[in-house]
Amino acid sequence: xxxxxxxxxxxxxxxxxxxxxxxxxxxxxxxxxxxxxxxxxxxxxxxxxxxxxxxxxxxxxxxxxxxxxxxxxxxxxxxxxxxxxxxxxxxxxxxxxxxxxxxxxxxxxxxxxxxxxxxxxxxxxxxxxxxxxxxxxxxxxxxxxxxxxxxxxxxxxxxxxxxxxxxxxxxxxxxxxxxxxxxxxxxxxxxx
DNA sequence: AGGAAGATCTACT
DNA sequence: GTAGATCTTCCTA
Numbered sequence: 001x002x003x004x005x006x007x008x009x010x011x012x013x014x015x016x017x018x019x020x021x022x023x024x025x026x027x028x029x030x031x032x033x034x035x036x037x038x039x040x041x042x043x044x045x046x047x048x049x050x051x052x053x054x055x056x057x058x059x060x061x062x063x064x065x066x067x068x069x070x071x072x073x074x075x076x077x078x079x080x081x082x083x084x085x086x087x088x089x090x091x092x093x094x095x096x097x098x099x100x101x102x103x104x105x106x107x108x109x110x111x112x113x114x115x116x117x118x119x120x121x122x123x124x125x126x127x128x129x130x131x132x133x134x135x136x137x138x139x140x141x142x143x144x145x146x147x148x149x150x151x152x153x154x155x156x157x158x159x160x161x162x163x164x165x166x167x168x169x170x171x172x173x174x175x176x177x178x179x180x181x182x183x184x185x186x187x188x189x190x191x192x
Numbered sequence: 193a194g195g196a197a198g199a200t201c202t203a204c205t
Numbered sequence: 206g207t208a209g210a211t212c213t214t215c216c217t218a
Contacts, residue, residue: 026202040200042199044199052199052200053198053199056215059214059215060214060215061213061214061215073197075212075213075214076212076214077198077199077212077213078198078200078202078210078211078212078213079200079201079203079210079211079212079213080201081213082199082200084199097199097201125200125201126200127199127200127201128200128201168199169199170197170198170200171198172197172198172201190200
């Protein structure tokens with residue numbers, strides 16, 4: 001197994017967002033393994049990005065964004081959770097939001113957690129994938145670079161053929177930037 | 193203490 | 206395509 005290390009994440013979120021496509025999220029849950037390949041991401045910058053949660057400074061909710069590269073930032077949104085990976089140095093609050101996965105292992109568990117049967121409904125959205133992998137705020141701020149973590153990202157050598165760049169979804173500010181990336185022609189994305 | 197906004201999802205028309 | 210559900214966090218008084 002090839003777990004992505006701090007050096008991978010210690011770069012601009014725009015680069016990390018693209019490079020995370022095709023990588024695999026591994027969730028260890030009660031001895032079970034749930035995995036999914038990342039098909040869609042969005043970058044949130046540390047400064048001059050009004051859509052970023054860190055734009056208005058450090059608050060109890062956003063403190064994980066100020067951790068070092070390779071930590072998790074998990075926040076609640078409406079009735080869901082969203083999962084980000086922190087990029088760049090300590091006190092540089094940038095991150096990459098994981099927006100969609102392609103289910104690989106633990107599909108039965110995901111179906112149970114989601115209450116859905118359709119494969120493409122399991123993890124095709126930021127809130128959906130958190131539910132399918134049982135990612136909750138108790139994992140907020142954990143280190144994603146260790147294999148004894150309950151959550152980490154691996155590289156299995158998969159090569160993404162073609163990446164599509166688009167505008168971010170679901171935000172009301174700074175909508176003009178094309179900071180969203182997804183694997184072309186993949187059906188497990190939240191929206192074309 | 194109250195209210196509004198938010199990186200969403202689901203169901204229904 | 207649009208509306209409604211629903212909950213946590215933060216700002217203001």
